[in-house]
Amino acid sequence: MSTVVGEMDQHDHHHAPSGISRWLFTTNHKDIGSMYLWFSFIMFLVGGSMAMVIRAELFQPGLQLVDPHFFNQMTTVHGLIMVFGAVMPAFTGLANWMIPMMIGAPDMALPRMNNWSFWILPFAFAILLASLFMEGGGPAFGWTFYAPLSTTYSSDSTALFVFSVHIMGISSIMGAINVIVTIMNMRAPGMSYMKMPLFVWTWFITAFLLIAVMPVLAGAVTMVLTDKYFGTSFFDAAGGGDPVMFQHIFWFFGHPEVYIMILPSFGIISAIIPAFSRKRLFGYASMVYATAAIAGLSFLVWAHHMFTTGMPVFAELFFMYCTMLISIPTGVKVFNWVATMWRGAMTFETPMLFALAFVILFTIGGFSGLMLAITPIDFQYHDTYFVVAHFHYVLVSGAIFSIMAAAYYWLPKWTGHMYDEKLGKLHFWASLISVNVLFFPMHFAGLAGMPRRIPDYSLAFADINQIVSIGGFAFGLSQLIFLWVVIKCVKGGEKAPAKPWEGAEGLEWTVPSPAPYHTFDTPPEVK
Amino acid sequence: MSIKLITALMAMAPMAAQASSQYNLTQGVTDISQRVFDLHMTIFYICCAIGLIVFGAMFWAVIHHRKSKGSKPASFHENVKVEILWTVIPFVILIGMAIPATSTLIAMEDTSEADVTVLVTGSQWKWHYKYLESDVEYFSLLATQREQIENKLEKGENYLLEVDRPLVIPTGKKVRFLITSDDVIHSWWVPDFAVKKDANPGFINEAWTQVNEPGIYRGQCAELCGKDHGYMPVVVIAKSPADYESWLAEQEEIQRQAKAEEQRLLAMSMEMDELMELGERVYIGSCAACHQANGEGIPGVFPGLKGSAMVTSDMDAHIDIVVNGKSGTAMQAFGNQLSLKELAAVITYERNAWGNNTGETVQAADVNAFMNQ
CATH class of the missing domain: 2.60.40.420 (Cupredoxins -  blue copper proteins)
Known part of the structure; x- marks a missing residue:
């Protein structure tokens, strides 16, 4: 008892402020992680309600609820919020919570910067959302903001959009620097690189991707800003520029960006599947190499988003081959997960269910990705609902499912309570069924020729869109179950032991649940 | 007349071309589109086969290797041979896909010798x-x-x-x-x-x-x-x-x-009613998408014409912006899209609709004179 008190004295000599200032001024990685996670969940609901507007308008052919200009604002801001506001901050939140605990560090290496990188985010999104109420409306040019639609032909909210993206970028870069510095300098004695949990490894690589490409995005938005307001012609042929150059710059950021949104998922799944299979991860080393290979290749495939822009045939071939190659390391990962399950002793708690769904649905997204890589058929798929189906399979039933899995897996560690397993399973099955009703028929709509980003469609697509919309509403509602589970788990529930999962491995399970405010003040010894 | 003919033709034409499939890629009507369709189906079947094997193995494990069935976890966690095998086999499959894809792509991009x-x-x-x-x-x-x-x-x-x-x-x-x-x-x-x-x-x-x-x-x-x-x-x-x-x-x-x-019309003068009627039709067809049917535009995106200074007073500027457009904005040059008569009518319409009642008419000859300045 006395030792516990002694420890508390040690920590509390700088007495933590309470109330709102605790959260405003905190430099604690767990507090900041929680704020990131809550923020991303709020953004997930905001972006999701925009998707509900989209699906409500598309429920029937004809214009019913919104005008096309507002529809375009919804598709644009939905995309921006989900990418920069939901998925990326959720991963940063998980990194904040878990990386120090996984490598036996007391906190992130740069805690004040950590505070700042979170607290600028709400301002970025306040600016973006406020722009929707400006005269002329918010950004309406798609989250990819192709010039000249985003320059000469956009409304004045573009300036707000640009500044908001700048702030998001600064936040991401600072978060990434923090992750890299923490991992390189603060590993516990004995924790060599090749002993790090895969979540740490995948985030380590992701952080390098972020530092490499977020400045490119900043450059792209800055050029949009100067083209629109200061008379430059980066993307205007009349002044010697090139609108296609915008797409090269954007996708040089954009393709690594999609791996930024999936590599940490690989890390999460590589923690959960072994835990519930009660068997060591198969092919740890090849998992690390595969992640690095995917990250490296991600810089060589950007133009597969641009096959119809009229590139020389040799460029098309180069980007087709490189893109096809990505399926090899990705395949290795899937095979490794299956091999991990093989001859394990599996149980199926909610985190495992989400992880299993991830493996299957992400792989389906991978298959459609391979189809999209084949240039001659991409000409048919490009900019149709087939693409929409593809990237929602990898981002919703991929990235988001992995985040759900992570939340269920670590909730006992975060809150000290077990979540309600029944409600968790209900959330899983409701999400699994509705996500497929929502996104699977989109493949058919796309193949049959429905372009993306249209507010109205020909009668041939009416049935499919109705089914998709019903799936969409169901998926949206299902996420409220998750909110309920989390609140219930924070408030109380069965007391969680230090290690609630029989097969789980890692330093985070050696500390009590809930994890004390400060962990690993003295680094653990890793053998 | 030709428009009517085409409309009639469209109504009669068989729908076979589109009815091909509601749920799959069209086979299309060219040799290239057929090759693209075949490639699409080939890759799709390969993906299905891989999916069947991988998901099959996974479900086998899920069903048989579960704790509730008394399964004891094995201890293996790597196997270099297997890992090399499942790197090399996909690579070979990819080469098999790349060959037909490359030849189709090269054929599609050959735009030489067009008729x-x-x-x-x-x-x-x-x-x-x-x-x-x-x-x-x-x-x-x-x-x-x-x-x-x-x-x-x-x-x-x-x-x-x-x-x-x-x-x-x-x-x-x-x-x-x-x-x-x-x-x-x-x-x-x-x-x-x-x-x-x-x-x-x-x-x-x-x-x-x-x-x-x-x-x-x-x-x-x-x-x-x-x-x-x-x-x-x-x-x-x-x-x-x-x-x-x-x-x-x-x-x-x-x-x-x-x-x-067009030349003959230059000598003729149209009545206000006639101009307004034609003008409204042209306005709905060419202008209303942005400036809206009620002339109010979309604030901050497309300017309104109702009560606008240019539309109610400066006629030359009004003709100029309709004929030549405004660079750096979404306003197109309609000088080559509409006939002189249509231009005159739509400008008249804009100057007299939605309470803009200037009472002024613009004739084809006025527009022509402006364009020849």
Whole structure:
């Protein structure tokens, strides 16, 4: 008892402020992680309600609820919020919570910067959302903001959009620097690189991707800003520029960006599947190499988003081959997960269910990705609902499912309570069924020729869109179950032991649940 | 008259081309589109086979290797041989996919030795077709009525996939498309030809097709191009070479006559009522997408005309912006899109509608005089 008190004295000599200032001024990685996670969940609901507007308008052919200009604002801001506001901050939140605990560090290496990188985010999104109420409306040019639609032909909210993206970028870069510095300098004695949990490894690589490409995005938005307001012609042929150059710059950021949104998922799944299979991860080393290979290749495939822009045939071939190659390391990962399950002793708690769904649905997204890589058929798929189906399979039933899995897996560690397993399973099955009703028929709509980003469609697509919309509403509602589970788990529930999962491995399970405010003040010894 | 003819033709034409499949890629009507379809199915089946094996193994493990069945975890966690094997086998499969993909792609990108060349120009939100070997050129606009979109009328069979003047091409000939844009990026797409190419402002892209069967083929703009991106269909009619030649000759004659008519009109003066009636029709067709039917525009995006200073006072500036557009904005130059008579009517309409009652009329001769200044 006395030792516990002694420890508390040690920590509390700088007495933590309470109330709102605790959260405003905190430099604690767990507090900041929680704020990131809550923020991303709020953004997930905001972006999701925009998707509900989209699906409500598309429920029937004809214009019913919104005008096309507002529809375009919804598709644009939905995309921006989900990418920069939901998925990326959720991963940063998980990194904040878990990386120090996984490598036996007391906190992130740069805690004040950590505070700042979170607290600028709400301002970025306040600016973006406020722009929707400006005269002329918010950004309406798609989250990819192709010039000249985003320059000469956009409304004045573009300036707000640009500044908001700048702030998001600064936040991401600072978060990434923090992750890299923490991992390189603060590993516990004995924790060599090749002993790090895969979540740490995948985030380590992701952080390098972020530092490499977020400045490119900043450059792209800055050029949009100067083209629109200061008379430059980066993307205007009349002044010697090139609108296609915008797409090269954007996708040089954009393709690594999609791996930024999936590599940490690989890390999460590589923690959960072994835990519930009660068997060591198969092919740890090849998992690390595969992640690095995917990250490296991600810089060589950007133009597969641009096959119809009229590139020389040799460029098309180069980007087709490189893109096809990505399926090899990705395949290795899937095979490794299956091999991990093989001859394990599996149980199926909610985190495992989400992880299993991830493996299957992400792989389906991978298959459609391979189809999209084949240039001659991409000409048919490009900019149709087939693409929409593809990237929602990898981002919703991929990235988001992995985040759900992570939340269920670590909730006992975060809150000290077990979540309600029944409600968790209900959330899983409701999400699994509705996500497929929502996104699977989109493949058919796309193949049959429905372009993306249209507010109205020909009668041939009416049935499919109705089914998709019903799936969409169901998926949206299902996420409220998750909110309920989390609140219930924070408030109380069965007391969680230090290690609630029989097969789980890692330093985070050696500390009590809930994890004390400060962990690993003295680094653990890793053998 | 030709418009009526085409409309009648469209109504009669068999729907076979589009009815191919509601849930899969079209096989299309060209050799290339057939190759693309075959490639699509091949890759799809390969993916299915891989999926069957991987998911099969996974479900086998899920069913048999579960704790509740007393399964004891094995201790293996790597196997270099297996890992090399499942790296090499996918690589070999990929090579098998890349070979037919490469040859199809090279064939698709070979635009040499075309028989007919059409310049396709996208603009917000219509297509313009110009036959480079003759004088024929025209705009192609959505023909679906506003009332159908607003759910006031029942939607027709080709809802949103019908245009006033489709592109006409000959069958059995290699038709080359030069594709560009006047404003933002559009994308010209006809699924039955497996042709989708972006229209980039300031640059010209090439694509080609050779259609085997006469018919009507429908597509849409595929690249987000602003507010009415969803209302920018592409319709192509393929006719036998003989029919195509006579159509082309007819079009040339019509365009010649229209020019002669234009000259004759210069001497004539139209009444206010007549101008307002024609003007409203032109306004709904060409202006209302942005400035809105009530003339109020969309604040912050498209300026309103109701009560606008330019529209109620400075007539020269008004004619100038309609004829020449305004660079750096979405306002297009309508001087080459509308006839003198239509320009005069729409300007008159804008100056007198929605309470703008200036009482002024603008005649074709006024517009002509302005254009010749």
